[in-house]
Amino acid sequence: MKVSLFFSLATIFVSSALASEEDNALRGKRRLDVQDAIAIVKNSVRALIKDDPANAAGFVRLAFHDCVGGCNGCLCTLNPDNNGLAPFVILLDPTVNEVKDSELSRADVWALAGFTAAEVAQYKKNYIPFPLEWIGRVDVEECSTGDIAGLLEANCDEFPSPNLATPGLLEFMDETFCFGNEETTAIMGAHTLGEARPENSGFEGIGGWVPNMNKLDNQYYQQVLLSGWKQIFIDNEDPIPDRYQWIKGGNGPTDKKTFMLDSDLAIAVDFSGNLKPTGEVTCPLQGRRSCPFAGLRDLAVEYAQDNELWVRDFQKAYAKMLVTGYDTCDVEGCTAESPCVIGNENILDGENCVACN
Numbered sequence: 001m002k003v004s005l006f007f008s009l010a011t012i013f014v015s016s017a018l019a020s021e022e023d024n025a026l027r028g029k030r031r032l033d034v035q036d037a038i039a040i041v042k043n044s045v046r047a048l049i050k051d052d053p054a055n056a057a058g059f060v061r062l063a064f065h066d067c068v069g070g071c072n073g074c075l076c077t078l079n080p081d082n083n084g085l086a087p088f089v090i091l092l093d094p095t096v097n098e099v100k101d102s103e104l105s106r107a108d109v110w111a112l113a114g115f116t117a118a119e120v121a122q123y124k125k126n127y128i129p130f131p132l133e134w135i136g137r138v139d140v141e142e143c144s145t146g147d148i149a150g151l152l153e154a155n156c157d158e159f160p161s162p163n164l165a166t167p168g169l170l171e172f173m174d175e176t177f178c179f180g181n182e183e184t185t186a187i188m189g190a191h192t193l194g195e196a197r198p199e200n201s202g203f204e205g206i207g208g209w210v211p212n213m214n215k216l217d218n219q220y221y222q223q224v225l226l227s228g229w230k231q232i233f234i235d236n237e238d239p240i241p242d243r244y245q246w247i248k249g250g251n252g253p254t255d256k257k258t259f260m261l262d263s264d265l266a267i268a269v270d271f272s273g274n275l276k277p278t279g280e281v282t283c284p285l286q287g288r289r290s291c292p293f294a295g296l297r298d299l300a301v302e303y304a305q306d307n308e309l310w311v312r313d314f315q316k317a318y319a320k321m322l323v324t325g326y327d328t329c330d331v332e333g334c335t336a337e338s339p340c341v342i343g344n345e346n347i348l349d350g351e352n353c354v355a356c357n
C-alpha cells in the first residue's frame with residue numbers, strides 16, 4: 001500500500017515536472033515577439049547584402065528553390081540544380097538560430113530573406129515593399145533537427161529544365177505554383193538579378209542576364225526582346241552537362257556581354273518543335289523561317305516599358321510562390337504588421353495546387 005502510494009506520488013511529481021518543462025518550452029518558443037524576429041531577419045539580410053550586393057540574387061533564388069514542392073526550409077545539395085545555393089543557407093543559418101525562439105520557421109526566414117532581398121535590390125526611390133504576410137511554414141523534420149549537412153541532403157525536388165520552350169515553361173509554372181501566363185512572365189524577371197556560373201550549372205553567365213545584375217528592375221524584359229542573340233555550345237566536363245545558351249555583346253569595354261537560357265527567351269520566342277533535348281534551337285531568331293513569337297511576348301513588351309507595373313506583378317507572383325504547399329484560402333487581411341499563420345496542411349501532397357492565394 002505504502003509502495004503504491006509512493007509510486008503514485010512519484011508519478012504525479014514526475015508528470016507535473018514534465019508538464020511544467022513543456023510549458024516552459026512552449027513559453028520559451030514564444031519568447032521572441034514575431035515583429036522583433038522579423039526585424040532581426042530583415043536587418044541581418046540587409047547587412048549581408050550591403051557586404052556583398054550579389055547576395056540579393058542568392059536569397060531570391062534560395063526562396064524559389066525552397067518552395068518548389070512546398071516551402072519547407074530544406075535544400076537538397078544532392079540535386080545539381082541546387083548548385084551554388086548552399087553558401088546562402090550557411091549565410092542565413094546564424095539568423096535562423098537567432099530567431100528560433102519565435103514563431104518564424106527556417107522556411108519563414110528564407111522567404112523573408114527573399115522578400116527583403118527583392119526590396120533592397122530595387123532603386124530606393126519609390127521602391128515597392130515585399131511584406132511577409134504569412135508565417136508558420138513548416139520545416140521538414142530532418143531539416144529542423146539536423147545539422148547543416150543533414151539539412152542539405154533532405155527533400156530532393158525536381159527543378160525546371162533550362163531547355164524549355166514556351167509550353168513547357170507554362171506547364172511547369174502552372175503545375176508547381178498554379179501560375180497563369182501573366183504570373184509566369186512576371187516571375188521570370190527574377191533573372192534580372194544574378195548570374196550563372198560554369199562550375200554550378202555549366203552556363204557561361206558570369207556578368208549576368210542584364211548589364212546591371214544587382215538591381216531588381218525591368219532590364220530583363222528589355223534584353224529578352226532585343227535582337228542579336230547568338231546561340232553557343234559549351235562543352236563541359238562531367239558531371240556538368242554540355243550546354244547550349246544565348247549570348248550577346250562583349251565587343252569592347254562599353255558593350256557588356258549578357259546571356260540568356262532557352263527558358264528565358266521562351267517568353268519572347270516559341271521554340272516548340274525546333275528545340276532538341278540538348279537545348280539546341282534549330283530555327284533562326286531573325287529573318288524568314290524564324291521561330292514564331294511566343295504568346296507571352298506582349299506581356300514582356302508591357303513589362304519592358306513599365307518598371308513599376310512589372311515590380312508590382314513580380315511581387316504578387318513571388319508572394320504566391322512563397323506560400324506554395326499551404327492553405328491560404330479564405331483568410332484575408334494578412335499584412336506585414338500582422339502576418340497570418342499559414343494553414344499547416346501541405347496541400348501539394350495530392351499533386352494539385354490550389355490557386356486561391
Ligand code: HEM
Pocket residue numbers: 054056057058060061064083084160161162163164169187188190191193194195196197198200201202203261263318
Ligand atoms: C524555368 C525556370 C528557371 C530556370 C530553368 C532557371 C535556371 C537558372 C540557372 C541555370 C541559374 C544559374 C545557376 C548558377 O549557375 O549558379 C539560375 C540562377 C538564378 N535564378 Fe533561376 N531559373 C528559373 C526560374 C527562376 C525563378 C522563378 C527565380 C526566382 C523567382 C529565379 C531566380 C534566380 C536567380 C536570382 C539566379 C541568380 C543566382 C545568383 O546569382 O546567385 N530563377 N537560374
